[in-house]
Amino acid sequence: MMFNAMLWNLSTHEWWIIGIGALVCASCSLLGCFLVLKRLALMGDAISHAVLPGIVLAVIISGQLHSIWVLVGAGIVGILTPLLVHWIQETKTVHEDSALGIVFSMLFAFGIVLISQAGNVDLDPDCVLYGEIATAPFDTWILEIGGDTINLGPKAFWILLAVLIFNLTIILLLYKEWKLSIFDSHLAHSLGFRPAWLHYLLMAMIALTTIASFESVGSILVVAMFICPAATAYLLTNRFGLMLIWAMISGILCAVLGYLLTWTFGGDISIAGSMSVTAGGLFAMAFFLAPSTGILSQRWRAHQMRNQLLQDHLILGLYRSQEKGNDWISRQDLLAYPEAHSSNATAALRKLNKKGLVSQATLGYRLTEQGLTYAKQLIRSHRLWETYIHHLGTAPDHLHRPASEMEHFLSPELCQEIAQDLQFPKTNPSGKSIPK
Numbered sequence: 001m002m003f004n005a006m007l008w009n010l011s012t013h014e015w016w017i018i019g020i021g022a023l024v025c026a027s028c029s030l031l032g033c034f035l036v037l038k039r040l041a042l043m044g045d046a047i048s049h050a051v052l053p054g055i056v057l058a059v060i061i062s063g064q065l066h067s068i069w070v071l072v073g074a075g076i077v078g079i080l081t082p083l084l085v086h087w088i089q090e091t092k093t094v095h096e097d098s099a100l101g102i103v104f105s106m107l108f109a110f111g112i113v114l115i116s117q118a119g120n121v122d123l124d125p126d127c128v129l130y131g132e133i134a135t136a137p138f139d140t141w142i143l144e145i146g147g148d149t150i151n152l153g154p155k156a157f158w159i160l161l162a163v164l165i166f167n168l169t170i171i172l173l174l175y176k177e178w179k180l181s182i183f184d185s186h187l188a189h190s191l192g193f194r195p196a197w198l199h200y201l202l203m204a205m206i207a208l209t210t211i212a213s214f215e216s217v218g219s220i221l222v223v224a225m226f227i228c229p230a231a232t233a234y235l236l237t238n239r240f241g242l243m244l245i246w247a248m249i250s251g252i253l254c255a256v257l258g259y260l261l262t263w264t265f266g267g268d269i270s271i272a273g274s275m276s277v278t279a280g281g282l283f284a285m286a287f288f289l290a291p292s293t294g295i296l297s298q299r300w301r302a303h304q305m306r307n308q309l310l311q312d313h314l315i316l317g318l319y320r321s322q323e324k325g326n327d328w329i330s331r332q333d334l335l336a337y338p339e340a341h342s343s344n345a346t347a348a349l350r351k352l353n354k355k356g357l358v359s360q361a362t363l364g365y366r367l368t369e370q371g372l373t374y375a376k377q378l379i380r381s382h383r384l385w386e387t388y389i390h391h392l393g394t395a396p397d398h399l400h401r402p403a404s405e406m407e408h409f410l411s412p413e414l415c416q417e418i419a420q421d422l423q424f425p426k427t428n429p430s431g432k433s434i435p436k
Helices: 001-010 012-037 041-050 052-062 068-090 096-119 126-131 155-174 175-183 183-191 195-236 239-263 270-290 296-321 346-356 369-393 400-404 412-421
Strands: 140-145 148-154 360-361 364-367
Touching: 001 360, 012 148, 012 155, 012 175, 012 195, 012 239, 012 270, 041 052, 041 068, 041 096, 041 195, 041 364, 052 068, 052 096, 068 096, 068 140, 068 195, 140 155, 148 155, 155 175, 175 183, 175 195, 183 195, 195 270, 270 296, 296 346, 296 360, 296 364, 296 369, 346 360, 360 400, 364 369, 369 400, 369 412
Parallel strands: none
Antiparallel strands: 140 148, 360 364
């Protein structure tokens, strides 16, 4: 409710700011997926800084900040950056990360020097770093048609929308080629897809996106959006197409939530900085809570697995007791089994009782009919595996431990295949019966 109320209270000017930020974040996060998968995440950082001298030189030569020469200059430097990194790396003098740091820091510093020394360049170093997204909606695109004046909104919005459409179009047209070159560049090369050309096309697209974003949001947000949303999407899925979609959704959320964070503090903090912080926050949530790869999710699954293994061992302990003719087994005798000994055994027994697998009385514990069926599946897996690895040459005194580990993971279908290979044995090497 609070979130909805904040959105409804935003003005048209503020919605334009969010729209511009969302387009920047979506474009950068889309290309960031390729960088993350190619393990070139810092290449986006390098290019977004390295294109600065190309922009400044183009403005100095053309005398205009908004011209095709700015695109050409930045594009040349954007492609030149990975070439220089590759050349320095090929000399075997420094590693790739060192070469990357040297190239982009030197080119960015050169661009800052050019700005400070060239008086006719209408660029501010602070604008390059932080951008002016709050003032971007004031620079509008006005059309005059038949004497009527039509205000189409901020120029930055339409430029960034065109860049996003261009990036999406190129990715869709070359989707399978890019996908193959990312995951198996040697196969892509053998099929004639030219992964090197695709790589430099990606660098050019990064340079184009950086140029379109510089004036509005600055390099801080551009760098964050090239890495964080893509890394977040990487944790959420293992499918390339879904990764692209999740990255764009994450980027757009960064723009919306980041601006609302600034709005909450009364506009006293950097909008681009807030969006970047939000990107880091979304990545942190995915890092801890992602269903498959999240740290807390993995620990929860490991905890659940330990509990399930303990319950299985308790079930097997009850079954072995009943095999010996004991209808009931006391808690003390049950916990005497090495596999069932645990400080969580009492809680595990309560869960088994709740599931209807174990019944409890003053005499102790025993398996229910449902529990007996499940126990027979486990003991069948255990003894079939003992028989199988003994058939492969494992000594009789080394059978129990590996069978105790495998009994939880053998499916009934696999057990049937093992039994068929062994010609349906009735007992294991110790002479104990294998349930049907």
